Amino acid sequence: MIYLQDGKRLLGVALRIVRERQLAEDVLHDAFVNIWRKAHTFDVNSGEGRGWVYSVVRYQALNVVRNRERETQVDEEALESMDAAQLDHLSDAFELKHDLGRLHDCLSALDLPRRNSLLYAYVDGCSHREIAERLNSPVGTVKAWIRRGLTALRECMG
Structure with a gap:
């Protein structure tokens, strides 16, 4: 019933935050699953149910945006430079250990x-901003360190 009454508006809330229709639909689905699972936690004395539903959708959308910001984009040149032949020779555990x-x-x-x-980005999954905070450095400097570090690794692993 909630979905029929407010589904379009709730989708609009999610869409304004995530900015992609398909992603907004996924957010709305996940939010309704959370609403179903956590309905027992709603306190009628704390406000209207409709406000609670909207807040669940909003927080679900914000979590998706935050999680996407943490994703590190892989350098396209690095992906292109790795061809199938390079990956095929890693099938042997000994060769894999050697390359590691x-x-x-x-x-x-x-x-x-x-x-x-590089380790914060690719092992810990930190965003550029998070790395800059950890290293107490500007974001642009961190981006340059990552770019130059990847170039140096590519040359070294050659």
Whole structure:
């Protein structure tokens, strides 16, 4: 019943936040699942049910946006430079371990800010902003460290 009455407006709330129709529809679906599961937590003394439903949709959409900001975009050049032949030879566990050892050596050769930027981005999944906060550096500098670090790794792993 809630969906029939307010579904279009709730979709509009999600769409204004996530800015993609398909993603907004997913947000609305997940929000209604959460509403169904957590209906027992709603306190009638704290306000109207409609306001609670709207807040659940809003928070679901904001969480999606936050999670997407944390995703690190992979450099397209790096993806293109990795061809199938390079990946096929990693099928042997010994060769994989050898290449991981090379990666460790190449990472060790990087200066500390570049190495930490890469590790925070690709291991911890931090956004550029989060890395900048951790390293107490400007976001533009962090982006440059990551870009230059990837270039150096590509050359080293060559």
